Amino acid sequence: MTGPSREVAAVRLAVRRAIEASGRARRGVLVACSGGGDSLALAGAARFVSSRLGVACGLVTIDHRLQEGSAERARGIDGWARSEGFSPVLNVAVDVGRSGGPEAAAREARYDALCKAAHDCGGATVLLGHTLDDQAETVLLALARGGGPRGLAGMPATREIDGITFLRPLLGLTRAEVRAAGVQMGLKPWEDPHNTDPAYTRARVRAALPVLIDVLGPGVVANLARTAALVADDTAALDELAERALSVARVPDGLSTDVLATQPAAIRTRVLRLFAAEVGANALSQCHLVALDALVTDWHGQGAVGLPGGVLVGRTGGLLAPAVR
Incomplete structure (x- = not known):
């Protein structure tokens, strides 16, 4: 009796390692499946692995309602999942807004729905089907947009959102490997x-990646993903230092600009981002950070800085604090 192919074994092993490394995943997993080749292969592997680990394995498909026939396709995934023994099986339709553009709006709606579905399933861990190629594309997008280290760090293998753990077990495998595994499992992707x-x-970045491979060689995808991993390690270390610096800079009602001024820019700007989030301003742009930093390093009496959420932060003497409109 022959065993699974190399690709099927690799996908199953990646899923098994991810589940075993996550204590929360032992309480149950929920596969996010669009019906595409990557997420369908992930679902097939997760169902196989979870049954052997004694872990409950459900599946959720999100219908963004952006394409004709999307509801029918979602029902098809729903039916396949039930026939394969996934439990629970959830089919969630969402309303996609317009904030930040179509891709960002769809992503926000999707993650909100996935978090709710996972909570409804008792806090199940969500498995996502992103591959090595997706990671390389994410790094290229960050470069094209002038993203800082946080963008270049790419997608984390583990992330927590609203108390729900999200795992990406397939980040170490290429899209070709994952999709080959799906074919060998007899799955028919959409x-x-x-x-x-x-x-x-x-989609444009995805189309450009083969050109980079032709010019720079087949190792470019893995090298971009490796860059993301290295930057992610550095970013995590800097974030930890920033947390410490924030506690040192705290004074009643705000932050000490004298203390902040002694910090390197990489730490100081992270502290400012953390402080802004504390006072209700998230999603800061680079322009916001530059203006906040100028209150510390180049203050000559300028007024408060307006931040997202209608928040104002200003300086009075040596104190950086929320300002009143």
């Missing part, structure tokens, strides 16, 4: 036309 629609930025 190809999302948005993945090749040039109206979407990621």
Whole structure:
């Protein structure tokens, strides 16, 4: 009796390691499945692995309602999952807004729905099907947009959102490997036309990646992903130092600008981002950070800085604090 192919074994092993390394995943996993080749292969492997580990394995598909026939496709995934023994099986339709553009709005709606679904399942851990190629594309997008280290760090293998753990077990495997595994498992994926629609930025990056491979060689995908991993390690260390610096800079009602001024820029700007989040301002742009930093390092009496959420932060003497409009 022959065993699974190399690709099937690799996907199953990646899923097994991710579940075993996460204490929360032992309470149950929920596979986010669009019906595409990557997430379908993940679902097939997760169902196999979870049954052997004694872990409950459900599946959720999110219908963004952005394409004709999306509800029918979601029902098809729903039916397949039930026939394969996934439990629970959830089919969630969402309303996609417009904030931040179509891709960002769809992503926000999707993660909100996944968090709710996981909470409804008792805090299940969500498995996502992103691959090594997706990671390389994310790094290229960050470079093109002038993203800082946080963007270049790419997608984390483990992330917590609203108390729910998200795992990406397949980040170490190429898209070709994962999809080959799906074919060998007898799965029939649906190809999302948005993945090749040039109206979407990621689709354009995906189309450009083969050109980079031709010019720079086949190792470019793995090298971009390796860059993300290295930057992620550095970012985590800097974030930890910033947490410490924030506690040192705290004074009643705000932060000491004298203490902040002694910090390197990489630490200081992280402290400012953390402080802004504390006072209700998230999603800061680089322009916001530059203006906040100028209150510390180049203050000549300028007024308060307006931040997202209608928050104002200003300086009075040696104190950086929320300002009143």
